[in-house]
Amino acid sequence: MIGIPHRRKRFEIIHELPRRIRFKSLIMLTPTLDLNYLQASVESLSGVKSVRINGPAFTLVVEYDGSPAVRAAIIKTLQFIPDEAFLDNNEKKHDVDLFDVGARTAVAAATPFLPVPVQAATSWMLAIPGIVQGLETLFTRGVKIEVLDGTVKTLSMLRGDYFTSNSVGALLSLGEYLEDQSEQKSTDLLKTLLKPQVDKIWIEQDGREIEIDFKDLKVGNIVICGPGELIPIEGTIIEGDGSINQSSITGESVPVHLQPGDATLSGAVVEEGTLKIRADKVGAETGMARINRFLESSLRSQSKSQVKSAELADKLVPLTFGAGLGVYALTRDAARAASVLTVDYSCAIKLSTPVATRTSMYTASQAGVLLKGGQALDNLAAIDTLVFDKTGTLTKGELKVTDLVPMPLFSEEELLSIAAGAEEHYAHPVARAVVNEAKERDIALPDVGGVDFIVAHGVSAYVDGKRVLVGSQHFVEEDEKVNCAFMKKKAQQLRNAGKNLLFVAMNEKLIGLIAMRDELRPEALEALEAFKAAGIKRIEILTGDHRSTALALAAQLPPVDAVHWELKPEDKAAIVKDLKKGGAKVGFAGDGVNDTPALVCADVGICMPSGADLARESAQVIMLNEDMRTLVEARRIAVNNRETLSSCLWSAVVINSATLLLAGMGKISTLAAAMTHNLSTVGILGYAALKTSNTTYKAEPLESAKETT
Incomplete structure (x- = not known):
C-alpha cells in the first residue's frame, strides 16, 4: 500500500506558542499525498480552530484552544496518516506563491x-x-x-x-x-462542513441500557446499535448478529453479515439485527472514515x-x-x-x-442543505418530479398524543409507561411522541432490555421481563397474532378523525391503543407552490397511513398531483421506479429507515435533518434544518x-x-x-x-x- 511506508515519517514541531503549533515534515513532498485530506483530518478534531498548509515549505500550522488533550490529538493524527490520504493519481497543484x-x-x-x-x-x-x-x-x-x-x-x-x-x-x-x-x-x-457531529449513544451499563453523550464514550463501553442506526465506533461485536451496510466506507454495495467476534467499522449502518459492540477506538480515532467519505x-x-x-x-x-x-x-x-x-x-x-x-455546495449548506458531492448538485438541478414521504417531511413529524385507550385492568399511565419504555430507543417521530407525552405527564419509564426494531412495523422489547410489542395493527395483529378485535370499532373512529394509531401488546395480549395527530408544516404549501413555479412538473405524497388520514392531508395541499396510502417500504421504491420508467427525473424526500429503498432508487434522495442514520447515509441531499423552503433554495442554487x-x-x-x-x-x-x-x-x-x-x-x-x- 502506498500509505504504509509514510506512516513512519513523523511531523516535527519547529515552533510552538500556547495556542499555535508549526509542524514540518518531508512527507508533504510525497506526490501522492492529498493535502486536502491531511488538512481536513486535523481540522475535524474538536478544539482545532484552523489549519494552514504551506506546500513549498512542507509546513503545517495549527491553531487550537490550547488544551493538552487537543494538542495530543493533533500530534497523534499527524503521526499516523492512513492509506486513504494517499491517492495513486493525485495531481499536485502549481505551488506558486x-x-x-x-x-x-x-x-x-x-x-x-x-x-x-x-x-x-x-x-x-x-x-x-x-x-x-x-x-x-x-x-x-x-x-x-x-x-x-x-x-x-x-x-x-x-x-x-x-x-x-x-x-x-x-x-x-x-x-x-x-x-x-x-x-x-x-x-x-x-471543508468547514467537516466538523464532527454531536450525537447521543446508547450503552449497556450494569445490565441496563442508558443514553449518554457520544463525547463521553470510553474504550471498553458496550455500545448498542439497532436497525437503521450508524455504528459510531470501531469495535468488536460481543453479542447479536446482523446485516451491516458498509458501502459508504468500503464501496461494496452488498451488506455483510457480522456476528460475535467480528470487527465493526465506524460509519457502517445496521440494516437488520441488534448488536452489542465493545468500543475499541473512540473519539478522533474513529473520525478518519467519516472524513474520507466526505472527501x-x-x-x-x-x-x-x-x-x-x-x-x-x-x-x-x-x-x-x-x-x-x-x-x-x-x-x-x-x-x-x-x-x-x-x-x-x-x-x-x-x-x-x-x-x-464547490462554491454552490457551500452556499447551499449556508442556506440549510448539505449536498454530497457535485453529482448531487447536478441531479438536484435536473429533477422535474418530487415525491414526499408524508411523516416528518410535509408534516412536522412532531406527533402529539391525543388519546390513550387502555384495556380493562390497565390505566392510561400504565399503558403510556410501558409503550414509552419500549419506544425510548427508537429515533422515529411516533416513538418521540410517546416518550414526550410520558415526560410531560412525569411518568417514570421502566427498565427495558432486548429492544428490537422491525422496520416499518414496530418495536419489540422486554419491559420488566415481559415481552412488549408496540406498532401498527398489521404488525401486532397479523404478524404477531395478537387478538385486536376488542378495539376494532374504537380504532375506526379514531382513524376517521384523521389520527394515527399505535397498538400496544404485552405477553401476546392487547393492552391498549395510543392515538396521535401530526400537523402540516406551516411552510409546506408555500414550498410546494414554489417548487411548481420553479419548474417541478409533478408532486406526489407517499404514506403508510390509512386512506382517510392521507386524503385529509392531501386536501390541504392543492399543488399535490397524487397521494398513495397504506404503503410498505418496497411499495414506495416501486412507485419511484415507475415514475422513472415514465421518463421523470425523480427526487424523493423522506426521513425513516423505511424510506431507504426509495431514497436509493430515486435520481436524488433527500433526507430531513431528524432522519435515521441509514436514511442520511443513503441520501444525496441532507437538509440541515426543518424548513422546507431551504430545499427550494437548494434547487435554485x-x-x-x-x-x-x-x-x-x-x-x-x-x-x-x-x-x-x-x-x-x-x-x-x-x-x-x-x-x-x-x-x-x-x-x-x-x-x-x-x-x-x-x-x-x-x-x-x-x-x-x-x-x-
Missing part, C-alpha cells in the same frame, strides 16, 4: 534595462524549468497546457525576445496563483458535468497547438505562432467547474450552478476564439495575447465564484438540526 509571482514580475520589468548577455542568462534560467516540464508532459500525457506554455517560451527565447518570454512567464505565474487561490477558497469553504463524495469525486468539462478542455489543447503550427507553416512568423499558442481554452473551462460546484457553468463555457470559447483569431492574423503581440488569456481566465473564475455564492433565503437551524450536522 506571491513571492514567486513578484520575483518573476520584477525580472520581466527589469529585462529591457539589462545588458543583453544578462537578459539571455536570466531568461533561459527562468524558462528552462517550464520548457522541461512541457517536454516531460508531451511524452507522458500528450499535448496539454504545459506543452503550449513550454513552446511559447522556447519560440520567444530562440527569437531573442527575452522581454516577451519573461513577461509571459510572469503572467502565467500570476494566473496560476489566482487560479489556485480561487479553487482553494472554494475547497476551504466546503471522496464532495472533493475527490467528480460529477458528470465536471468530467465532461475536463474532457472538452483536454480536447481543445491539441486544437490550439495545431493552430499554432498551422500559422507558423503558413507565415513562417514565430512571433505570430507564439501568440496563438498562448491562447488556451482549457484553463477557464476546466477550473471554473470545480470552483462553481443547483439550477443557478448549471446556468453559471454554461455561461463560463461560452464565455471561454468566445473570448479565447476571438483572441486566437486576432493572434493568428498578427493583430496582437504574444504578450497581449497572453495577458488577454490569463485575465479572461481569472475573470471567468471570479464570475463563477461570485455568481454561485449568493443565497436569497437562509433559515436558522433548529437546535435538533444543529446536533445532527
Whole structure:
C-alpha cells in the first residue's frame, strides 16, 4: 500500500506558542499525498480552530484552544496518516506563491534595462524549468497546457525576445496563483462542513441500557446499535448478529453479515439485527472514515458535468497547438505562432467547474442543505418530479398524543409507561411522541432490555421481563397474532378523525391503543407552490397511513398531483421506479429507515435533518434544518450552478476564439495575447465564484438540526 511506508515519517514541531503549533515534515513532498485530506483530518478534531498548509515549505500550522488533550490529538493524527490520504493519481497543484509571482514580475520589468548577455542568462534560467516540464508532459500525457506554455517560451527565447518570454512567464505565474487561490477558497469553504457531529449513544451499563453523550464514550463501553442506526465506533461485536451496510466506507454495495467476534467499522449502518459492540477506538480515532467519505463524495469525486468539462478542455489543447503550427507553416512568423499558442481554452473551462460546484455546495449548506458531492448538485438541478414521504417531511413529524385507550385492568399511565419504555430507543417521530407525552405527564419509564426494531412495523422489547410489542395493527395483529378485535370499532373512529394509531401488546395480549395527530408544516404549501413555479412538473405524497388520514392531508395541499396510502417500504421504491420508467427525473424526500429503498432508487434522495442514520447515509441531499423552503433554495442554487457553468463555457470559447483569431492574423503581440488569456481566465473564475455564492433565503437551524450536522 502506498500509505504504509509514510506512516513512519513523523511531523516535527519547529515552533510552538500556547495556542499555535508549526509542524514540518518531508512527507508533504510525497506526490501522492492529498493535502486536502491531511488538512481536513486535523481540522475535524474538536478544539482545532484552523489549519494552514504551506506546500513549498512542507509546513503545517495549527491553531487550537490550547488544551493538552487537543494538542495530543493533533500530534497523534499527524503521526499516523492512513492509506486513504494517499491517492495513486493525485495531481499536485502549481505551488506558486506571491513571492514567486513578484520575483518573476520584477525580472520581466527589469529585462529591457539589462545588458543583453544578462537578459539571455536570466531568461533561459527562468524558462528552462517550464520548457522541461512541457517536454516531460508531451511524452507522458500528450499535448496539454504545459506543452503550449513550454513552446511559447522556447519560440520567444530562440527569437531573442527575452522581454516577451519573461513577461509571459510572469503572467502565467500570476494566473496560476489566482487560479489556485480561487479553487482553494472554494475547497476551504466546503471543508468547514467537516466538523464532527454531536450525537447521543446508547450503552449497556450494569445490565441496563442508558443514553449518554457520544463525547463521553470510553474504550471498553458496550455500545448498542439497532436497525437503521450508524455504528459510531470501531469495535468488536460481543453479542447479536446482523446485516451491516458498509458501502459508504468500503464501496461494496452488498451488506455483510457480522456476528460475535467480528470487527465493526465506524460509519457502517445496521440494516437488520441488534448488536452489542465493545468500543475499541473512540473519539478522533474513529473520525478518519467519516472524513474520507466526505472527501471522496464532495472533493475527490467528480460529477458528470465536471468530467465532461475536463474532457472538452483536454480536447481543445491539441486544437490550439495545431493552430499554432498551422500559422507558423503558413507565415513562417514565430512571433505570430507564439501568440496563438498562448491562447488556451482549457484553463477557464476546466477550473471554473470545480470552483462553481464547490462554491454552490457551500452556499447551499449556508442556506440549510448539505449536498454530497457535485453529482448531487447536478441531479438536484435536473429533477422535474418530487415525491414526499408524508411523516416528518410535509408534516412536522412532531406527533402529539391525543388519546390513550387502555384495556380493562390497565390505566392510561400504565399503558403510556410501558409503550414509552419500549419506544425510548427508537429515533422515529411516533416513538418521540410517546416518550414526550410520558415526560410531560412525569411518568417514570421502566427498565427495558432486548429492544428490537422491525422496520416499518414496530418495536419489540422486554419491559420488566415481559415481552412488549408496540406498532401498527398489521404488525401486532397479523404478524404477531395478537387478538385486536376488542378495539376494532374504537380504532375506526379514531382513524376517521384523521389520527394515527399505535397498538400496544404485552405477553401476546392487547393492552391498549395510543392515538396521535401530526400537523402540516406551516411552510409546506408555500414550498410546494414554489417548487411548481420553479419548474417541478409533478408532486406526489407517499404514506403508510390509512386512506382517510392521507386524503385529509392531501386536501390541504392543492399543488399535490397524487397521494398513495397504506404503503410498505418496497411499495414506495416501486412507485419511484415507475415514475422513472415514465421518463421523470425523480427526487424523493423522506426521513425513516423505511424510506431507504426509495431514497436509493430515486435520481436524488433527500433526507430531513431528524432522519435515521441509514436514511442520511443513503441520501444525496441532507437538509440541515426543518424548513422546507431551504430545499427550494437548494434547487435554485443547483439550477443557478448549471446556468453559471454554461455561461463560463461560452464565455471561454468566445473570448479565447476571438483572441486566437486576432493572434493568428498578427493583430496582437504574444504578450497581449497572453495577458488577454490569463485575465479572461481569472475573470471567468471570479464570475463563477461570485455568481454561485449568493443565497436569497437562509433559515436558522433548529437546535435538533444543529446536533445532527
